[in-house]
Structure formats: C-alpha cells, structure tokens
Amino acid sequence: MSSSDLRKPITARQLARLIGVSQSAVSRAYTPGASISSEMRRRILSMADSMGYSPNAIASTLSKRRSNIVGIVVSAMQNPFYPVLIEKLSRGLQQVGQQSLLFNLTHGADIKQQLAALRQYNVDAVVIVSAAPLSGAALSWATEGRTTIMINRTVPDSGLSSVCCNNAEGARAIADHFHALGRRRVAFVAGVPHASANLERQHAFIERLAELGMTLSASVAGGEYSYEAGYRSALEVGRAGHTEAIFFANDILAVGGLDALRDEAGLSVPGDVAVAGFDDIAMASWPRYSLTTFRQPLDAMVERTVQLVTGKAEPAETSIHLLPGELVVRNTTAGR
C-alpha cells in the first residue's frame, strides 16, 4: 500500500501462472460477455485485486484496434464557454468509458504539423471544439477517416458532422425581442469574423432586422471572442450614436461591452441601450451583468456528441445536428 514501487505492474500472463489458469482466462474475466464460468471469474478477479493487477489498456488497444480514447481538439480559451463545454464533454465521454486526449491548436502555426500527433495515437474519434480556421482537407488528413464531430461550428463541404445550437433561430429571437421592446436602431458586434457560428448569427440577425423593418445602425467585429474585444467594440458602437440595442455575437463579448458602455461610455443599460449576448455562460446570470442571452443547450449538445462518438446516433441521418436553444431574458433588456 505505502510502497511507491517502480517495478513494472504485473501482467495477465503472470497472474494466470500464479493462479494456474491460462492467460486467456484472465482476459475473459475482464470481458463482459465472455464465456467463462462465474467461479473462474471470481477467482481471477479476487487474485487480481490482491496482486494489484489491472489490464494494460495500451496493449488492449493494439489488439482490439480500439483505444477508447477520443481526441479533443481545442484552441484559445479566453471564452469561458469552452472550458465548461470541454469539462462536460470529457465527463460525458468518461461515463461511457472513453478517455479524452487533449490537442491544443496554436493560432498561426502549421495546422498539419499540430494535428500530426492526432493521427499517431489511435483515437477512436475526434471532437473539434475550436473556432480556429480549419480546412476540410487538413481535417480529413488528420482524422484519417475516423468519426469526427465538430461542436458549435461547421466546415462547409467537409462532409463532417457537426453538433450545433440553432444559431439562426437564436439570432432571430434576439431581433424579435429587440423589436418587441420597441428598439429600432440596433447594432451587431461580431467575434471571429469568419467563424461559422459567428456568420450564422450575423446573417440571420441582419436578415430578420430587414424583415421587421429595423435599422442596422452599426456592425463591428471584435476579431476574437474575448472580454477585451467586446469592450473595444462597444465603445466603437457607442460612439456611432442613436443605437438603441446591441447584439453581441456571444456572452463574453457582451460582458466586456456592458462594462464599457456603463463604466466608460457612461450609458445606461438597458435605459439608453439594450444588450443581448449568446451562449448563457455563468457570468451572464451574475447579478452585476444579468445579461439577456440565447442559451446554448450544452447538455444536449454533449449528449448528442457522445452518442455520435459511440455510434449510438447515426452520423448519416443528418450531417448537421441542430439543437434548439432558448431565449433567456434578463435585466439588460428590461423596459426603459
């Protein structure tokens, strides 16, 4: 118990010899449906327990050709949405016996080189949780035909499946909400301009504005999903004047924007300008911010992803799994 033994762990073969059974028997004892008498299994497991034996997952991978490892590709995490998503995802995978191997993408560096490691470890599947620009070609090279799921993003013409919140629905809901509040001149603050989620929200929002006869008073891009970008962008929009409401492409932008509008531009929210975000991160519900937002169905998205990874949902059904979100109205869009 107390010894920190550097000697290598006992193998199935040694354990088998110790009990006087075949090594195959040991393997069977650990294989759920295997044909083995319960007496034999009991004996083996009990001996294993007292000898501190547990099967070597790496060796098992080699022979089963399944690693029970999912590669998770992530990038910049200034956006608090991601850590939460990744934690939930990793826990969800763990529950179905899958481990998570993390791959960090560094912006600017050679994608192919960064994803090389992904090929070498026999991951069963790959989940992309990153807004970083990725070509379909690079992806299919890296994943080598393994099941690959993207969360909260799409890559056109890649044939890869995605699990997304209904961004367009959300953006329209925000537009409708602004309209119902009587705000007519509204602005949009983008995050990463070419990210698919950003584009979908932007297009649907602007389209809906037109349908409702509202005016897009300004449209700026923060360049990234961060507090600072939101802060800067809000000041830009604030200067534009006459804006009655701002839709930030996501919550962390909106939070930065709120601070800028109130504390630096001296505007009242929602008095002078209403504000809405997207995601519903924890901060959005902090009393200080109390941010109106469109909630992404995180748990459902993770659940669906896990199903796709384990093959319990048909990837063929639809390439893009669109899950419904929910408008959460808070103080930043209260009546004047």
Add this chain to the structure above:
Amino acid sequence: MSSSDLRKPITARQLARLIGVSQSAVSRAYTPGASISSEMRRRILSMADSMGYSPNAIASTLSKRRSNIVGIVVSAMQNPFYPVLIEKLSRGLQQVGQQSLLFNLTHGADIKQQLAALRQYNVDAVVIVSAAPLSGAALSWATEGRTTIMINRTVPDSGLSSVCCNNAEGARAIADHFHALGRRRVAFVAGVPHASANLERQHAFIERLAELGMTLSASVAGGEYSYEAGYRSALEVGRAGHTEAIFFANDILAVGGLDALRDEAGLSVPGDVAVAGFDDIAMASWPRYSLTTFRQPLDAMVERTVQLVTGKAEPAETSIHLLPGELVVRNTTAGR
C-alpha cells in the same frame, strides 16, 4: 487527399516491403540517433510521406514502455484559474512531445474507481490539478510509482512533489498591504476549507495580522471556489460590521464578493472596505473589478512542472517547489 478512407492506415511493414527494405529500417528512420544512412532515411521518409504513413504511437508505447502521455487529473472548474492553468500546462507538455490525457474527478464518488483508468493507460507521469480531497494512499495506488506532480496543492506525508506558489508569502504581503493602508479590522474569506492552499493562506494571513497588531474581525468559509460562494460570504462579513478590509482566499471569491459588497450591501470599495484576492485571474484586471491580488507565477509553475515530468529537474531536490508570486495593487485597495 479527399477520400475519407475507412481502411486502416499503412503499417511500417507494408511500407518497408513497398520500398524493398526491412521493417527495422523504417523504425530507424523515425528514431533520431539511430544508425541508418542518410540516404536510406531520406528514401523511407519520402515514401512514407507520399503513402501517408506515420508510426503508430500505441504500438510504439507497448514496446518502448513509454507512452508520451501525461495524465492530468482535474476536478471542478468554476474557478477560472484552472482552465487557464490546464491550457498552459497542456501546451507546455505538447511542446516537449507529451500529450495530455484528461481525468475528471467527480466530487463524492469513489476516488479509487475514478482513478482506475489512470493506471490502465500507461501514462508516463501524472499531474494533479485539483483541489479535491485526495489521500496519499489513493494517489500512490493510482499512479503506481510513476512520477506524480501536484500543482497548487500538497498532500502531507505522501512524499509526492508539488509545484506551488508561495502561499504564505502572498498572504503576508496582503496583510502588510492592508496594514500600510491603515486598515486594522480585517476579515478573511476561505474557499475550500481543508484544501492545502487555502489553509496556508489563511494561517499565514492570520499569523501576520497578530504580528502587526491587527484584528481579525471575521473569518468565514465559502465552501468552494466560486463566484456565488464569494458573494454569499461577503454579505456575511459585511453584516459583521466595522470590517475595513477583506482578504478572499482567491480571486473568483473576491470578484463575487465585490459585486455583493457594492451592488447588494451598498458599500463602497475601497472607500468603506478594501478588498484583495489571490491568483490574478483575467477578471481581476477588468476595469470593473480592478482587483488587488497576489499573482501566481503560472508560467513558471508550468515550466517547472514540465521539467519535473520530463525528468529535467530533480524531483529529489525538494519535494515542494515553492515559486515566488507578486503582489499586484489595483483599485480595490486604493486610498480612501
């Protein structure tokens, strides 16, 4: 290029046969110091490239007995300090050719069962980034004598090495700072009561107060490191009255506390009460909070951890690697 081939990747043997060399040669081509002619290596690598071959890391693990995988044990992440740490750590490991396998601990569930997977994958080392209660016994069982590093925590009598910020130094610096401001009645807000980092900060702070002849007006425990816990605790302390300064065990508590003090208790910070935290998370520097805090030397901690993992620093030297932090004075402790 465009095909998403489900057929299994080419092996070293196939590649070798294709070129007309031995399989050993292929292996050598990928082994830095191996004795192989540069001509042979060139031929193999070029063929490998055009055939899309790359060595199977799992198989390599089995024969080399090194996986180049580090297990990272994490738990609750409401504290923004952790995602940042984990990202930096994972990137640092990646740079030295190590991958990160994530293990999530769920509070309350059976530790041993949760760490079982850790044993089965042949991780080269284990890094514990979690404040969750862990016994030395459970740990050494799970790690089976592999090098194990804990970040930002210690487990007494475990003999395991830790990389920590100098918590006592930081807590004393905060006390000194409060004293210099002329605040005499000060309070402490704890996070996870029995976490080692929390205890160290608490003890050093209170001790220093005594040395300086200051008064501990209140001491409450939030129970966890979260915004909500900070918010609640601040209200409790606020009611106690006569408190001139509050030291929160970390930044996320302090941020919650600030909102509570200002927006709910109607107190002015730093006018009525000064506030300090610990960590220097991103939020601490947001203009809205501008929180005085003690900065943990994240990069240095990660660097040291990577050195320990790769064996470039002697684990034997000191069991606890104490790295110096830095007091960062901001508006929450400005003069009245």
Add this chain to the structure above:
DNA sequence: TTGAAAGCGTTACCAC
C-alpha cells in the same frame, strides 16, 4: 549500416 527475429501485453480464433 542492415535484416531477421524476439519480445511488449493484450484479444481473438481455434481446437478440445
């Protein structure tokens, strides 16, 4: 320098 062959610790298939 190169090739052949013996592991590494499993699983899977085959007889019994």
Add this chain to the structure above:
DNA sequence: GTGGTAACGCTTTCAA
C-alpha cells in the same frame, strides 16, 4: 468453458 496460439505494429537485440 477452457487452454493454446496467432496476430496487433512497433522497438530492440543479435548476427551478418
């Protein structure tokens, strides 16, 4: 139900 025996794809002796 059980035990032998090939894989799995690589690294590492050992000879040549």
